Amino acid sequence: MERLTIGKETLKKVDGKAGDAVIKSLEEIAPDVGKYIFEFAFGDIYNRSGLNLKQREMITITALLIQGDTSSQLNVHINGALNVGLTKNEIVETFIQCIPYIGFPRVLNAINIAKEIFKKN
Amino acid sequence: MERLTIGKETLKKVDGKAGDAVIKSLEEIAPDVGKYIFEFAFGDIYNRSGLNLKQREMITITALLIQGDTSSQLNVHINGALNVGLTKNEIVETFIQCIPYIGFPRVLNAINIAKEIFKKN
Amino acid sequence: MERLTIGKETLKKVDGKAGDAVIKSLEEIAPDVGKYIFEFAFGDIYNRSGLNLKQREMITITALLIQGDTSSQLNVHINGALNVGLTKNEIVETFIQCIPYIGFPRVLNAINIAKEIFKKN
Amino acid sequence: MERLTIGKETLKKVDGKAGDAVIKSLEEIAPDVGKYIFEFAFGDIYNRSGLNLKQREMITITALLIQGDTSSQLNVHINGALNVGLTKNEIVETFIQCIPYIGFPRVLNAINIAKEIFKKN
Amino acid sequence: MERLTIGKETLKKVDGKAGDAVIKSLEEIAPDVGKYIFEFAFGDIYNRSGLNLKQREMITITALLIQGDTSSQLNVHINGALNVGLTKNEIVETFIQCIPYIGFPRVLNAINIAKEIFKKN
Amino acid sequence: MERLTIGKETLKKVDGKAGDAVIKSLEEIAPDVGKYIFEFAFGDIYNRSGLNLKQREMITITALLIQGDTSSQLNVHINGALNVGLTKNEIVETFIQCIPYIGFPRVLNAINIAKEIFKKN
Numbered sequence: 001m002e003r004l005t006i007g008k009e010t011l012k013k014v015d016g017k018a019g020d021a022v023i024k025s026l027e028e029i030a031p032d033v034g035k036y037i038f039e040f041a042f043g044d045i046y047n048r049s050g051l052n053l054k055q056r057e058m059i060t061i062t063a064l065l066i067q068g069d070t071s072s073q074l075n076v077h078i079n080g081a082l083n084v085g086l087t088k089n090e091i092v093e094t095f096i097q098c099i100p101y102i103g104f105p106r107v108l109n110a111i112n113i114a115k116e117i118f119k120k121n
Numbered sequence: 122m123e124r125l126t127i128g129k130e131t132l133k134k135v136d137g138k139a140g141d142a143v144i145k146s147l148e149e150i151a152p153d154v155g156k157y158i159f160e161f162a163f164g165d166i167y168n169r170s171g172l173n174l175k176q177r178e179m180i181t182i183t184a185l186l187i188q189g190d191t192s193s194q195l196n197v198h199i200n201g202a203l204n205v206g207l208t209k210n211e212i213v214e215t216f217i218q219c220i221p222y223i224g225f226p227r228v229l230n231a232i233n234i235a236k237e238i239f240k241k242n
Numbered sequence: 243m244e245r246l247t248i249g250k251e252t253l254k255k256v257d258g259k260a261g262d263a264v265i266k267s268l269e270e271i272a273p274d275v276g277k278y279i280f281e282f283a284f285g286d287i288y289n290r291s292g293l294n295l296k297q298r299e300m301i302t303i304t305a306l307l308i309q310g311d312t313s314s315q316l317n318v319h320i321n322g323a324l325n326v327g328l329t330k331n332e333i334v335e336t337f338i339q340c341i342p343y344i345g346f347p348r349v350l351n352a353i354n355i356a357k358e359i360f361k362k363n
Numbered sequence: 364m365e366r367l368t369i370g371k372e373t374l375k376k377v378d379g380k381a382g383d384a385v386i387k388s389l390e391e392i393a394p395d396v397g398k399y400i401f402e403f404a405f406g407d408i409y410n411r412s413g414l415n416l417k418q419r420e421m422i423t424i425t426a427l428l429i430q431g432d433t434s435s436q437l438n439v440h441i442n443g444a445l446n447v448g449l450t451k452n453e454i455v456e457t458f459i460q461c462i463p464y465i466g467f468p469r470v471l472n473a474i475n476i477a478k479e480i481f482k483k484n
Numbered sequence: 485m486e487r488l489t490i491g492k493e494t495l496k497k498v499d500g501k502a503g504d505a506v507i508k509s510l511e512e513i514a515p516d517v518g519k520y521i522f523e524f525a526f527g528d529i530y531n532r533s534g535l536n537l538k539q540r541e542m543i544t545i546t547a548l549l550i551q552g553d554t555s556s557q558l559n560v561h562i563n564g565a566l567n568v569g570l571t572k573n574e575i576v577e578t579f580i581q582c583i584p585y586i587g588f589p590r591v592l593n594a595i596n597i598a599k600e601i602f603k604k605n
Numbered sequence: 606m607e608r609l610t611i612g613k614e615t616l617k618k619v620d621g622k623a624g625d626a627v628i629k630s631l632e633e634i635a636p637d638v639g640k641y642i643f644e645f646a647f648g649d650i651y652n653r654s655g656l657n658l659k660q661r662e663m664i665t666i667t668a669l670l671i672q673g674d675t676s677s678q679l680n681v682h683i684n685g686a687l688n689v690g691l692t693k694n695e696i697v698e699t700f701i702q703c704i705p706y707i708g709f710p711r712v713l714n715a716i717n718i719a720k721e722i723f724k725k726n
Binding site for chain 4 (some may be wrong): 637641645649653
């Protein structure tokens with residue numbers, strides 16, 4: 001099966017409708033970026049063996065929290081974390097584990113995004 | 122048991138001698154920072170339930186990779202990740218999972234540090 | 243007096259109602275993070291001798307400006323800076339001193355937040 | 364001709380009305396920052412020989428994308444890039460070239476800002 | 485022609501021997517990362533139309549300067565910039581254009597790396 | 606008195622010989638950057654009223670600590686902080702105040718640089 005198809009299936013499994021919306025938002029001015037997200041991020045990387053999807057989403061939400069200015073992406077991937085089976089508590093604990101390494105501000109930002117998502121789930 | 126004692130035991134479990142060296146390096150001009158690392162980082166945070174030490178170290182090495190300018194800390198915590206039972210492959214996969222979120226440069230930096238550590242283990 | 247009580251009093255002195263709101267917003271999904279802000283950030287760190295609260299808030303707003311993606315926290319701590327006695331002019335000068343070290347964009351972001359706060363004070 | 368006058372003319376050429384709005388927004392609490400943007404950023408730097416304005420704006424939008432938390436500034440300078448003659452396609456390609464070096468999140472943020480601007484142009 | 489072959493040829497054109505050394509350094513513990521650099525960074529991205537290699541390297545060295553903690557990568561890509569035809573003066577001007585957006589420290593770091601490279605060229 | 610002269614005198618007062626070395630290192634490939642450091646950073650910014658040099662250096666070392674990848678600049682400005690009259694204890698307290706806002710890694714990096722400088726002073 002080719003990278004694009006594999007990537008589309010994995011993105012659907014992880015991010016569901018929110019992932020579709022990201023790809024769709026790119027169609028107008030940068031459709032190839034959507035293709036790279038399918039092929040490279042989800043086709044090549046997420047499908048690797050060695051870590052399961054729960055571990056990969058735990059790493060992803062950590063990466064987004066630490067980097068900052070990623071509220072849209074945290075929105076998609078906190079939902080993704082829930083989709084692949086991380087519990088709300090595991091998500092919050094992941095954020096708390098980041099405090100000694102990045103301080104409180106970025107962690108508070110991530111918690112505020114999670115709070116809104118958890119209300120709807 | 123008090124936070125300081127708990128923290129010292131956890132730091133020993135995670136970082137072994139490298140952790141001791143960090144604390145010792147602080148004694149001369151900022152001993153309280155060593156105390157906060159024991160009490161807050163390792164006493165309060167690492168000892169929380171909800172995630173195990175393997176998960177916490179996976180989050181930590183992700184946080185350090187993404188933040189950048191953390192080569193000493195990555196050195197300590199890649200060793201820490203091995204100490205608590207992550208395999209070399211899981212550590213490298215953690216770094217690879219970061220590529221779509223931070224690009225290649227930070228990931229290459231982390232891999233180079235891991236390579237030196239893996240040679241000795 | 244214990245860390246939690248000390249921290250609560252210091253947070254009140256520095257951030258006033260805005261600090262309360264941050265802690266309250268954490269109650270629902272991450273109450274322990276509120277506890278750590280009281281105990282560690284305000285109980286342990288802000289209460290240290292060696293620098294006064296005006297100096298500590300000057301350092302804090304600098305840290306938040308440089309880090310970026312901290313508009314909520316800058317909001318709280320520009321108010322905090324006024325609460326502990328920094329003048330509006332000292333706050334703006336602190337931001338201007340950052341220009342050679344981080345460039346204009348982060349400084350403009352901080353000035354825009356300050357402008358809204360200064361209108362109400 | 365003095366730096367202030369040169370800077371004002373260059374800022375007008377690059378950023379048009381959006382640049383004026385930035386300077387005006389500074390008048391109330393930090394007018395000197397507006398003066399430094401005119402004199403230093405646009406008087407000293409943008410007027411240097413060696414690169415033309417299209418190249419300088421390509422560098423600027425790259426810098427803003429990579430740094431993050433710069434949505435207002437990206438807004439001004441994507442418009443600026445169009446003003447000095449970069450095509451929409453060149454702007455999007457500039458963002459795509461950043462993917463291997465900073466990952467997808469920052470690039471998606473920049474594309475979303477460009478999409479809104481391109482609709483109006 | 486497939487992505488891997490295209491990528492290898494482009495990497496050779498841009499980074500020459502330094503690029504080979506990066507890929508070789510990955511063989512031991514993370515060979516797939518080398519494959520992704522060939523296929524994705526150089527096969528997919530650098531080969532896109534719309535910008536030429538001189539423009540792409542100008543964007544790349546800007547991205548690396550702004551991100552920070554990228555001295556190895558700046559080393560490779562300042563050489564790459566020379567390889568594809570940017571002059572020493574254009575490289576230094578690219579760095580100078582970054583001052584208003586990121587301040588002096590990152591720019592000084594990049595200039596110091598360039599200085600060592602320019603001595604040998 | 607003109608900006609260049611004012612800046613040179615202020616740089617000498619703050620950074621002493623280390624500042625001279627930075628400017629000298631720029632002469633070969635980017636002398637204008639040295640001129641901008643004199644004129645803009647030290648002529649325009651450091652000479653403003655509203656904050657004294659001790660406060661300005663406190664802000665500067667905070668900015669450098671938070672930004673990261675600034676070890677050369679921290680080296681210059683920790684010395685600068687001592688030159689303008691900050692005590693060793695005030696410098697360490699400045700770093701400790703940053704822990705809640707950026708976490709331990711960046712603070713440990715800054716403390717390690719200070720430790721080497723304090724040995725010689």
